[in-house]
Amino acid sequence: MIVLANDSRNCYDVFANDGKQKFLVDFEQAMVTIKEVAQRAGVSIRTVSRVLNDNPHVATATREQVLSVIKELDFRPSAAARYMRTGHSQLIGFLTDELAQNAFSYDLIIGAQQAAWEHEKLLFLLNTGNDVHVETRAINMMRDHQVEGIIYATMYHREIKHSQFPEDIPTVLVNCFADDRSLPSIVPDEISGGRLAVETLLEHGHRRIGFVNIAAREPAPLGRLEGYREALANYGIPYDEALVRFIEEPFEGLATSTYDCVLSLLQMSNPPTGIFCFNDLMVLGAYDAVRKANLRIPEDVAIVGFDNVEILTAQIHPPLTTMELPNFEMGQLAIRMLLGLENSIHNNQPIQHMLECPLIMRKSV
Amino acid sequence: MIVLANDSRNCYDVFANDGKQKFLVDFEQAMVTIKEVAQRAGVSIRTVSRVLNDNPHVATATREQVLSVIKELDFRPSAAARYMRTGHSQLIGFLTDELAQNAFSYDLIIGAQQAAWEHEKLLFLLNTGNDVHVETRAINMMRDHQVEGIIYATMYHREIKHSQFPEDIPTVLVNCFADDRSLPSIVPDEISGGRLAVETLLEHGHRRIGFVNIAAREPAPLGRLEGYREALANYGIPYDEALVRFIEEPFEGLATSTYDCVLSLLQMSNPPTGIFCFNDLMVLGAYDAVRKANLRIPEDVAIVGFDNVEILTAQIHPPLTTMELPNFEMGQLAIRMLLGLENSIHNNQPIQHMLECPLIMRKSV
Numbered sequence: 001m002i003v004l005a006n007d008s009r010n011c012y013d014v015f016a017n018d019g020k021q022k023f024l025v026d027f028e029q030a031m032v033t034i035k036e037v038a039q040r041a042g043v044s045i046r047t048v049s050r051v052l053n054d055n056p057h058v059a060t061a062t063r064e065q066v067l068s069v070i071k072e073l074d075f076r077p078s079a080a081a082r083y084m085r086t087g088h089s090q091l092i093g094f095l096t097d098e099l100a101q102n103a104f105s106y107d108l109i110i111g112a113q114q115a116a117w118e119h120e121k122l123l124f125l126l127n128t129g130n131d132v133h134v135e136t137r138a139i140n141m142m143r144d145h146q147v148e149g150i151i152y153a154t155m156y157h158r159e160i161k162h163s164q165f166p167e168d169i170p171t172v173l174v175n176c177f178a179d180d181r182s183l184p185s186i187v188p189d190e191i192s193g194g195r196l197a198v199e200t201l202l203e204h205g206h207r208r209i210g211f212v213n214i215a216a217r218e219p220a221p222l223g224r225l226e227g228y229r230e231a232l233a234n235y236g237i238p239y240d241e242a243l244v245r246f247i248e249e250p251f252e253g254l255a256t257s258t259y260d261c262v263l264s265l266l267q268m269s270n271p272p273t274g275i276f277c278f279n280d281l282m283v284l285g286a287y288d289a290v291r292k293a294n295l296r297i298p299e300d301v302a303i304v305g306f307d308n309v310e311i312l313t314a315q316i317h318p319p320l321t322t323m324e325l326p327n328f329e330m331g332q333l334a335i336r337m338l339l340g341l342e343n344s345i346h347n348n349q350p351i352q353h354m355l356e357c358p359l360i361m362r363k364s365v
Numbered sequence: 366m367i368v369l370a371n372d373s374r375n376c377y378d379v380f381a382n383d384g385k386q387k388f389l390v391d392f393e394q395a396m397v398t399i400k401e402v403a404q405r406a407g408v409s410i411r412t413v414s415r416v417l418n419d420n421p422h423v424a425t426a427t428r429e430q431v432l433s434v435i436k437e438l439d440f441r442p443s444a445a446a447r448y449m450r451t452g453h454s455q456l457i458g459f460l461t462d463e464l465a466q467n468a469f470s471y472d473l474i475i476g477a478q479q480a481a482w483e484h485e486k487l488l489f490l491l492n493t494g495n496d497v498h499v500e501t502r503a504i505n506m507m508r509d510h511q512v513e514g515i516i517y518a519t520m521y522h523r524e525i526k527h528s529q530f531p532e533d534i535p536t537v538l539v540n541c542f543a544d545d546r547s548l549p550s551i552v553p554d555e556i557s558g559g560r561l562a563v564e565t566l567l568e569h570g571h572r573r574i575g576f577v578n579i580a581a582r583e584p585a586p587l588g589r590l591e592g593y594r595e596a597l598a599n600y601g602i603p604y605d606e607a608l609v610r611f612i613e614e615p616f617e618g619l620a621t622s623t624y625d626c627v628l629s630l631l632q633m634s635n636p637p638t639g640i641f642c643f644n645d646l647m648v649l650g651a652y653d654a655v656r657k658a659n660l661r662i663p664e665d666v667a668i669v670g671f672d673n674v675e676i677l678t679a680q681i682h683p684p685l686t687t688m689e690l691p692n693f694e695m696g697q698l699a700i701r702m703l704l705g706l707e708n709s710i711h712n713n714q715p716i717q718h719m720l721e722c723p724l725i726m727r728k729s730v
């Protein structure tokens with residue numbers, strides 16, 4: 001048997017497997033359940049339908065009576081039936097590029113999932129591993145299941161190609177933005193995050209502040225550097241390029257490279273008393289370097305990180321003062337934008353929301 | 366308009382919104398696409414249907430011709446239509462209890478997702494936060510969407526109540542098992558993991574081996590302790606309870622408590638030269654304690670962890686030798702069991718698969 005949905009006209013067409021004979025069998029029978037609800041509740045089928053559709057034109061007592069019978073009979077209209085009633089499949093696709101390789105984006109998934117759940121939506125999770133072929137198939141499968149929208153989240157803040165995404169499915173980008181700015185997106189505010197990190201050191205009296213950055217030309221290192229410069233400028237401190245180091249190492253050697261960098265900063269004739277690390281992983285190396293130099297944290301050298309990877313920042317000694325990525329909030333906002341509860345368009349242009357990175361004050365400053 | 370699916374009889378029933386008028390509109394129109402495929406390919410609709418259903422009774426050349434036209438016309442039968450044809454919704458529910466609170470289970474999701482994807486299935490991800498109400502609703506929503514099965518994964522290895530789960534949806538448990546053993550499950554082999562960790566220290570010549578465990582009566586601490594005892598027994602070394610410490614602290618203070626424990630072990634008159642930590646987070650405290658005692662890792666004290674939290678184990682200095690949880694493999698196996706590609710029943714009993722925890726050799730031993 002073949003059933004073909006034709007969404008534009010909201011109807012189902014039914015064929016036998018030989019593709020010739022059309023039939024509809026015994027459709028009184030299927031109605032039994034909704035009819036039973038109506039009979040048991042002493043209302044019309046139309047009223048039950050209205051309650052199911054959250055139509056406000058139902059008296060409160062009647063609604064409660066119907067809901068109570070629905071519960072009593074354990075009546076569950078199928079997902080297909082609900083889709084046909086409401087035009088909503090209740091499904092949202094959640095695509096990621098590189099979920100496996102780090103631990104930073106849990107809160108993103110959790111934020112999206114909680115917000116989706118509040119509106120009775122389920123998330124499809126799919127990690128594409130940056131494979132365009134996988135991505136295309138994933139989007140087609142999600143279209144087959146009539147997702148109400150797609151969230152596409154990247155592991156690190158970056159630009160992506162708009163052409164990867166379909167025109168016909170609402171899409172919100174998280175931690176990334178389209179090359180032509182043609183899709184709404186949500187990203188962390190790297191500049192204000194970097195500024196706040198460095199201002200925290202400045203407020204604690206530090207005037208020589210080292211910055212261990214990464215060398216990539218991406219929004220996070222560029223933005224945090226701009227924030228570093230702004231914070232110094234706000235305190236009337238000239239930018240000293242000798243205090244800013246760039247690491248080219250891949251992920252694996254990050255802490256070791258930072259160890260070398262920080263040790264060399266501490267061996268300067270006029271060494272920094274505060275150090276801002278581009279991310280929390282680097283801090284493991286920075287802590288080792290400060291210990292190697294026989295200095296104390298925070299008495300001799302204060303350290304601020306970025307990302308708030310809690311299994312690390314809360315456990316190291318002393319616990320790390322760091323900037324938190326607004327992952328949870330980004331996930332929530334993405335769902336709200338998809339569902340039309342937050343603006344995703346302004347002056348006919350897709351919005352790019354920039355969310356603040358909050359300061360997590362611990363013991364390293 | 367209301368469409369009610371009646372799965373047991375494989376038919377759809379169509380009603381107007383007032384619940385009275387039944388109708389079917391214009392069903393020739395919907396056929397256009399499959400008809401077009403048939404016409405363009407010069408075959409019957411029945412043949413197209415057979416190709417779509419992977420029916421083997423189609424000549425290879427014909428199949429290729431049809432597939433080529435399907436591709437050319439970008440014909441995609443809807444998910445509902447595919448479900449009606451195959452009886453498979455292509456959806457698998459993935460429920461977790463506490464995804465947010467740690468970073469250990471990424472690989473589990475990735476493993477499940479990759480295996481699902483190989484079989485053209487999509488995962489629904491849902492984190493219940495251990496809320497039974499959320500769990501019940503989640504399972505009902507997944508049933509509405511006719512998931513082919515449910516994977517339920519817990520954050521830590523533990524027993525769960527069988528009554529949480531529906532009888533009518535195939536379910537595989539991961540990192541947990543049902544109180545009455547009535548569901549198939551996959552868990553890490555804690556005993557052999559603990560034994561291998563300690564044998565690694567023994568093979569490197571250590572004979573006094575400390576163990577910092579947690580005090581909970583759960584499979585992981587109990588199993589790893591049993592493994593510790595077995596390894597010592599294999600080497601003819603008597604169990605010395607002075608070398609085994611139990612931490613009662615909550616997660617937040619874990620590294621600090623471990624620091625105290627390890628320092629006290631190192632201050633014994635006959636101190637251990639090897640230390641096995643129940644998990645990698647503890648190792649941060651253990652490393653600090655060894656440094657505090659002015660000893661070197663691994664020259665004076667060798668350390669083995671558990672879990673292989675890579676952002677930590679690969680970055681600390683020296684990089685940590687640890688046991689890896691078989692999360693990726695557990696995720697893959699769960700999908701294969703759900704799809705019937707691996708045994709989930711043996712002698713009429715649901716199977717509990719125990720997967721080995723591989724040793725990750727780095728520089729701390």
